[in-house]
Amino acid sequence: MRxxxxxxxxxxxxxxxxxxxxxxxxxxxxxxxxxxxxxxIMAVTWFVVSARRGDTPWASSYALFFRLxxxxxxxxxxxxxxxxxxxxxxxxxxxxxxxxxxxxxxxQLGGPVTLEGLLTALYVALQLAAIFCCIGAANALGSAxxxxxxxxxxLYEIGVxxxxxxxxxxxxxxxxxxxxxxxxLRGGSRGRIxxxxxxxxxxxxxxxxxxxxxxxxxxxxGYGRTTVSDPRxxxxxxxxxxxxxxxxxxxxYGILNGTASSWMGLPAxxxxxxxxxxxxxxxxxxxxxxxxxxxPWALPELxxxxxxxxxxxxxxxxxxxxxxxxxxASVSDVPPVPMLACAGILVGLLPAFVAPPLPLPPPSRRERxxxxxx
Amino acid sequence: MIVFDHVTITYxxxxxxxxxxxxxxxxxxxxxxxxxxxxxxxxxLLRAVNGLVPHFSGGTLRGRVVVDGRDTATHRPRDLADxxxxxxxxxxxxxxxxxxxxxxxxxxxxxxxxxxxxRKRVEExxxxxxxxxxxxxxxxHLSGGQQQRVAIGAVLTTHPRVLVLDEPTSALDPLGAxxxxxxxQRLVHDLGITVLLAEHRLERVVQYVxxxxxxxxxxxxxxxxxxxxxxxxxPIAPPVVQLGRVAGWSPLPLTVRDARRRSVTLREQLADVQxxxxxxxxxxxxxxxxxxxxxxxxxxxxxxxxxxxxKAGEIVALMGRNxxxxxxLLRTVVGLHKPTSGRVVADDVGLVPxxxxxxLYAATVADECAMADxxxxxxxxxxxxxxxxxxxxxxxxxxxxxxxxxxxxxVALAIVLASEPRLLLLDEPTRGLDYVAxxxxxxxxxxxxxxxxxxxxATHDVELVAEVASRVVVLADGEIVADxxxxxxxxxxxxxxxxxxxxxxxxxxxxxHDVATALGQA
Numbered sequence: 001m002r003x004x005x006x007x008x009x010x011x012x013x014x015x016x017x018x019x020x021x022x023x024x025x026x027x028x029x030x031x032x033x034x035x036x037x038x039x040x041i042m043a044v045t046w047f048v049v050s051a052r053r054g055d056t057p058w059a060s061s062y063a064l065f066f067r068l069x070x071x072x073x074x075x076x077x078x079x080x081x082x083x084x085x086x087x088x089x090x091x092x093x094x095x096x097x098x099x100x101x102x103x104x105x106x107x108q109l110g111g112p113v114t115l116e117g118l119l120t121a122l123y124v125a126l127q128l129a130a131i132f133c134c135i136g137a138a139n140a141l142g143s144a145x146x147x148x149x150x151x152x153x154x155l156y157e158i159g160v161x162x163x164x165x166x167x168x169x170x171x172x173x174x175x176x177x178x179x180x181x182x183x184x185l186r187g188g189s190r191g192r193i194x195x196x197x198x199x200x201x202x203x204x205x206x207x208x209x210x211x212x213x214x215x216x217x218x219x220x221x222g223y224g225r226t227t228v229s230d231p232r233x234x235x236x237x238x239x240x241x242x243x244x245x246x247x248x249x250x251x252x253y254g255i256l257n258g259t260a261s262s263w264m265g266l267p268a269x270x271x272x273x274x275x276x277x278x279x280x281x282x283x284x285x286x287x288x289x290x291x292x293x294x295x296p297w298a299l300p301e302l303x304x305x306x307x308x309x310x311x312x313x314x315x316x317x318x319x320x321x322x323x324x325x326x327x328x329a330s331v332s333d334v335p336p337v338p339m340l341a342c343a344g345i346l347v348g349l350l351p352a353f354v355a356p357p358l359p360l361p362p363p364s365r366r367e368r369x370x371x372x373x374x
Numbered sequence: 375m376i377v378f379d380h381v382t383i384t385y386x387x388x389x390x391x392x393x394x395x396x397x398x399x400x401x402x403x404x405x406x407x408x409x410x411x412x413x414x415x416x417x418x419l420l421r422a423v424n425g426l427v428p429h430f431s432g433g434t435l436r437g438r439v440v441v442d443g444r445d446t447a448t449h450r451p452r453d454l455a456d457x458x459x460x461x462x463x464x465x466x467x468x469x470x471x472x473x474x475x476x477x478x479x480x481x482x483x484x485x486x487x488x489x490x491x492x493r494k495r496v497e498e499x500x501x502x503x504x505x506x507x508x509x510x511x512x513x514x515h516l517s518g519g520q521q522q523r524v525a526i527g528a529v530l531t532t533h534p535r536v537l538v539l540d541e542p543t544s545a546l547d548p549l550g551a552x553x554x555x556x557x558x559q560r561l562v563h564d565l566g567i568t569v570l571l572a573e574h575r576l577e578r579v580v581q582y583v584x585x586x587x588x589x590x591x592x593x594x595x596x597x598x599x600x601x602x603x604x605x606x607x608x609p610i611a612p613p614v615v616q617l618g619r620v621a622g623w624s625p626l627p628l629t630v631r632d633a634r635r636r637s638v639t640l641r642e643q644l645a646d647v648q649x650x651x652x653x654x655x656x657x658x659x660x661x662x663x664x665x666x667x668x669x670x671x672x673x674x675x676x677x678x679x680x681x682x683x684x685k686a687g688e689i690v691a692l693m694g695r696n697x698x699x700x701x702x703l704l705r706t707v708v709g710l711h712k713p714t715s716g717r718v719v720a721d722d723v724g725l726v727p728x729x730x731x732x733x734l735y736a737a738t739v740a741d742e743c744a745m746a747d748x749x750x751x752x753x754x755x756x757x758x759x760x761x762x763x764x765x766x767x768x769x770x771x772x773x774x775x776x777x778x779x780x781x782x783x784x785v786a787l788a789i790v791l792a793s794e795p796r797l798l799l800l801d802e803p804t805r806g807l808d809y810v811a812x813x814x815x816x817x818x819x820x821x822x823x824x825x826x827x828x829x830x831x832a833t834h835d836v837e838l839v840a841e842v843a844s845r846v847v848v849l850a851d852g853e854i855v856a857d858x859x860x861x862x863x864x865x866x867x868x869x870x871x872x873x874x875x876x877x878x879x880x881x882x883x884x885x886x887h888d889v890a891t892a893l894g895q896a
Contacts, residue, residue: 056512057472057512057514145472149476163470163471178727178729178732179732181705181710181727181732182727182729182732182733184710185708185710185724185725185727185733185790186733186746186749186789186790198735199735201735202731202732202734202735205775210467213462213464213467213468214467214468214470215430216426216430216451216462216468217460217462217467217468217469217470218470219426219429219430219450219451219452220424220426220451220452220454220455220458220460221452221455221460221470221480221481221484221528221529221532222452222455222456222481222484222485222532223452223470223484224452224484225452225453225455225484225485288486289483289484289486290482290483290486290487290488290489290492291483291489292475292476292479292482292483292489292492292493292496293475293479293489293492293493361510
């Protein structure tokens with residue numbers, strides 16, 4: 001057996017596997033507003049991230065997404081409190097002073113705040129927060145940047161655009177700090193707006209210069225050289241890929257929505273996938289790029305993806321069997337525990353054990369010397 | 375290997391050509407240096423080699439540029455990627471991926487080289503450039519010298535026959551620069567690669583090169599020849615060559631070693647002469663007092679207990695390798711960075727940042743000056759007057775971004791000086807400055823010190839320190855490891871000694887000017 005298939009052999013897992021796993025969990029989250037499975041999903045992502053996170057710069061992005069998730073919940077609750085009206089429930093918790101607005105706006109500011117209204121808002125926000133945690137986990141475990149290495153050849157240009165954008169954002173932040181410092185050195189105009197106007201110029205100029213420099217560097221290192229520019233083939237590829245994408249989008253919408261007409265679900269997804277793959281195959285022929293040390297796709301990858309899919313499938317099954325446990329009929333009751341969905345989500349915990357451990361960084365020279373001395 | 379056949383390059387909208395009738399031939403396996411003033415067309419010449427000019431920049435190129443038999447008229451930069459490796463001025467700006475190994479592989483991936491070959495070449499290149507320990511590291515975590523070596527490695531993996539580098543050592547400390555240059559020399563010797571590089575700091579590179587291409591700018595013809603021949607005529611030359619001219623040696627020495635072997639009689643001649651002390655003529659009161667200063671990040675202090683005083687009239691050079699805390703110290707003194715503990719007493723401080731252009735926002739020089747007057751709350755015209763004193767003749771209606779690096783520095787300096795700081799801080803002021811601009815800077819700093827300002831500047835430029843500093847402070851790992859008069863600190867140091875000091879050791883001579891004056895007296 002090749003070492004890649006061992007779950008104990010230290011290596012980095014294929015980023016695609018992490019993303020598929022996270023998508024599975026996110027899909028499960030999308031079908032429920034019951035806080036029990038949602039909190040379970042968040043706990044699972046947190047556990048897996050802390051078990052399999054590396055020391056890469058992007059590994060800390062989970063914390064960032066988690067904070068974003070908390071912010072989503074807070075914003076949701078604040079708006080629910082302010083704009084609640086008295087549409088939901090009867091258990092009034094407190095009453096805010098009401099600001100009368102004309103009826104035609106349909107908005108009510110202030111007024112009584114009900115427990116039911118707040119709980120509904122909390123659960124909906126929790127759903128969004130859980131999805132954020134899934135994305136954060138995917139990003140921390142297999143960065144979007146790493147994933148872009150595996151963009152199919154036909155979509156290569158899009159991949160490059162994404163890479164430049166990903167480089168651009170942190171650079172812009174550094175530039176902004178530098179220019180702001182310089183502005184403080186000059187002192188003067190205290191007004192924020194005027195100050196912003198003054199700072200925007202050097203920052204944008206810097207950003208533009210940097211992009212041009214990067215484009216020049218890529219060109220002189222052979223980017224786009226092997227692309228065969230046969231316009232007919234290119235058009236065929238684009239048409240296939242775009243139609244495929246539309247199909248995939250419709251299909252996913254159909255599956256996730258559940259209320260759409262039946263042709264929109266699986267059939268559209270299948271046709272979309274087929275067209276997309278055909279486009280990628282046709283387009284894949286045209287570039288002669290090669291790939292340096294691609295991550296293998298072996299047993300651990302399959303197990304990780306399977307665990308994410310299990311979470312999604314079991315949750316979807318729960319929708320069939322007993323939908324009321326996932327979308328609560330009465331929010332003020334103690335939420336029930338959907339057994340199937342929870343079991344599925346717990347399967348999503350497996351990557352913490354079946355994903356191979358990360359290799360330790362090579363020992364520094366001093367440590368090596370110590371080892372030799374010992 | 376590289377042939378320029380009567381090449382004239384004119385950028386779109388420019389009234390005159392940037393390069394006129396360049397006729398050059400650089401044979402295989404040579405290391406050639408392109409020198410000239412800022413804005414003379416050095417970068418244009420380099421970028422024409424792999425076709426970035428005119429394919430990428432626009433403009434017209436008359437004549438022919440042929441590299442390894444490929445004409446750039448019919449080959450775009452990407453078609454030359456396997457023949458010419460191009461490393462730009464700022465390595466970080468040219469990185470496409472985010473770790474060392476992927477960056478080395480990127481060019482080969484674009485060329486469609488087979489995975490097995492790629493694997494082998496990446497390993498070879500890691501060893502060749504001494505990067506093996508850094509293979510998985512994120513590029514942003516590397517030091518300047520390491521980044522430069524990765525940038526060189528990234529173009530070497532496609533096995534180019536020609537390597538073109540635009541100011542590869544301008545941002546590096548002396549040892550980092552030596553590292554990069556030694557690497558280049560190894561490539562020329564072991565692999566027979568032809569290297570073409572531009573550099574302002576001639577004293578660092580002249581000893582390594584086989585040929586100098588002098589681009590004088592202002593329409594004069596481009597000259598190419600042996601280093602000794604070219605340097606005998608050019609107005610700009612490294613200190614050893616100037617020393618050779620002063621002492622009347624022929625042929626001129628190019629390396630410290632040559633000069634040292636020739637200098638026996640000169641040293642005997644000057645044995646009884648006392649070299650000038652390089653001390654401040656008049657010292658005023660304290661303009662900055664720093665006591666037990668600790669600053670940096672929570673668990674990673676950058677400055678570890680700095681104690682120092684600067685007096686009015688002093689010009690203090692702050693030296694130390696990249697990352698030793700020079701910038702942090704300056705930023706803390708000016709108040710951009712909060713000290714973790716310790717005390718900083720400095721009231722009127724002005725800082726010229728590492729990129730002086732950051733201070734410039736307005737559309738014309740006149741607006742810029744007027745804005746600085748308003749910001750500083752001084753009479754209208756003050757900044758303009760300062761600017762005219764520092765660098766006369768900058769037109770009012772020019773856009774600050776179109777000025778040369780030296781002029782930008784002058785404008786930034788005038789803006790900072792408008793609020794009349796008693797202490798002036800400069801962070802690496804000579805980055806991108808040519809010899810003429812550097813000479814102007816030396817004059818300016820002397821003027822300011824005489825007018826009672828205290829000046830502190832961080833730099834890697836040992837020749838500038840020799841010219842202007844009255845005191846040198848060396849930082850290492852966030853602590854002051856040396857603090858004293860310039861001759862005492864730099865002469866004995868292998869990394870920070872200027873060329874003249876190396877030639878004249880053990881006598882503490884620092885500059886060619888000092889020696890010339892002494893010879894005049896003797």
